[in-house]
Amino acid sequence: MMVRDHSHFNYYHFLVMIHLLSNGGKDSYLEITSTQISSLINRSQQTASKILIDLEKEDLIERVKNKKKFGMKLTESGFEILQNIYDLLKISMEESRIKPVLFKGKIVTGMGEGAYYMSLEGYKKQFQNKLGYEPFPGTLNVKIEDKNYMNSRKDLINYPSIYIDGFKNSDRTFGWVRCYPATITQEPKLPREMIESQQPDILNDVHVLLLERTHHNNNLIEVIGPLNLKESSNLKNGDSVVIRIKESVRNTQRS
Ligand SMILES: Cc1cc2nc3c(=O)[nH]c(=O)nc-3n(C[C@H](O)[C@H](O)[C@H](O)COP(=O)(O)O)c2cc1C
Numbered sequence: 001m002m003v004r005d006h007s008h009f010n011y012y013h014f015l016v017m018i019h020l021l022s023n024g025g026k027d028s029y030l031e032i033t034s035t036q037i038s039s040l041i042n043r044s045q046q047t048a049s050k051i052l053i054d055l056e057k058e059d060l061i062e063r064v065k066n067k068k069k070f071g072m073k074l075t076e077s078g079f080e081i082l083q084n085i086y087d088l089l090k091i092s093m094e095e096s097r098i099k100p101v102l103f104k105g106k107i108v109t110g111m112g113e114g115a116y117y118m119s120l121e122g123y124k125k126q127f128q129n130k131l132g133y134e135p136f137p138g139t140l141n142v143k144i145e146d147k148n149y150m151n152s153r154k155d156l157i158n159y160p161s162i163y164i165d166g167f168k169n170s171d172r173t174f175g176w177v178r179c180y181p182a183t184i185t186q187e188p189k190l191p192r193e194m195i196e197s198q199q200p201d202i203l204n205d206v207h208v209l210l211l212e213r214t215h216h217n218n219n220l221i222e223v224i225g226p227l228n229l230k231e232s233s234n235l236k237n238g239d240s241v242v243i244r245i246k247e248s249v250r251n252t253q254r255s
């Protein structure tokens with residue numbers, strides 16, 4: 001992006017440049033009067049003239065006088081500015097459509113059942129094949145207290161996930177499991193400067209689970225990973241954490 005200071009520019013300056021661009025004024029001189037510009041921007045003719053003078057001074061448009069009329073076109077820098085704005089807007093628009101999914105909550109203990117389910121062969125084999133690692137037998141439980149995050153948890157079902165099929169053994173049926181690649185960060189308790197030297201561990205490769213059958217409701221999130229997450233980081237019960245669902249998979253995988 002050009003580093004020139006255009007802070008005195010306003011919406012109308014850009015409108016005039018965009019008008020030139022869309023009418024062929026990138027490569028050819030267009031015959032436009034300040035009266036026409038004035039009706040384009042719905043401002044006085046004086047304002048229109050001032051805008052044209054500003055744009056010319058800043059080398060964003062070029063004007064040549066032909067008898068009583070001006071021919072004008074965008075300069076290279078004028079076109080470059082519009083191109084930069086277009087690129088930025090395009091990226092911003094695309095990113096604005098992706099709703100970040102994150103949860104805040106506290107680490108809590110459960111009933112010790114996670115280990116049982118995670119150790120079942122029917123799940124273990126699929127985790128290994130589909131996640132690429134054999135998870136630690138257990139789930140890290142994160143309790144959500146804020147209602148907004150509970151709603152986001154419900155919405156997870158609409159996002160792409162890695163799907164683990166349910167199965168049956170001789171006496172019961174086990175439900176499907178959806179896995180969402182995620183990261184966990186410890187929420188800082190102290191001001192940023194004070195914790196700079198002891199930055200919390202960031203657990204980058206974990207999965208949030210959505211279970212077909214569970215005792216828990218929307219206020220509890222279960223997280224799995226290749227290791228015991230408490231032991232491999234400085235996380236413990238009662239710590240506040242932020243869980244973020246990774247975008248890469250949200251964009252690429254659907255099931
Ligand atoms: C991979 C996996 C599969 C599960 N499948 C079932 C199931 O089929 N039926 C069921 O009642 N609970 C199932 N559960 C959920 C458990 O009932 C329980 O909600 C969860 O593991 C939390 O246990 P905890 O509170 O002891 O940590 C499953 C849990 C996991 C981790």
Ligand SMILES: Nc1ccn([C@@H]2O[C@H](COP(=O)(O)OP(=O)(O)O)[C@@H](O)[C@H]2O)c(=O)n1
Nearest residue numbers: 110111112114115138139140225228229230
């Ligand atoms: N990847 C994992 C899974 C479980 N855990 C912890 O390991 C212990 C056993 O997990 P579990 O699911 O059987 O037990 P609870 O979460 O029900 O207490 C708990 O303290 C979990 O918080 C962990 O730190 N990292």
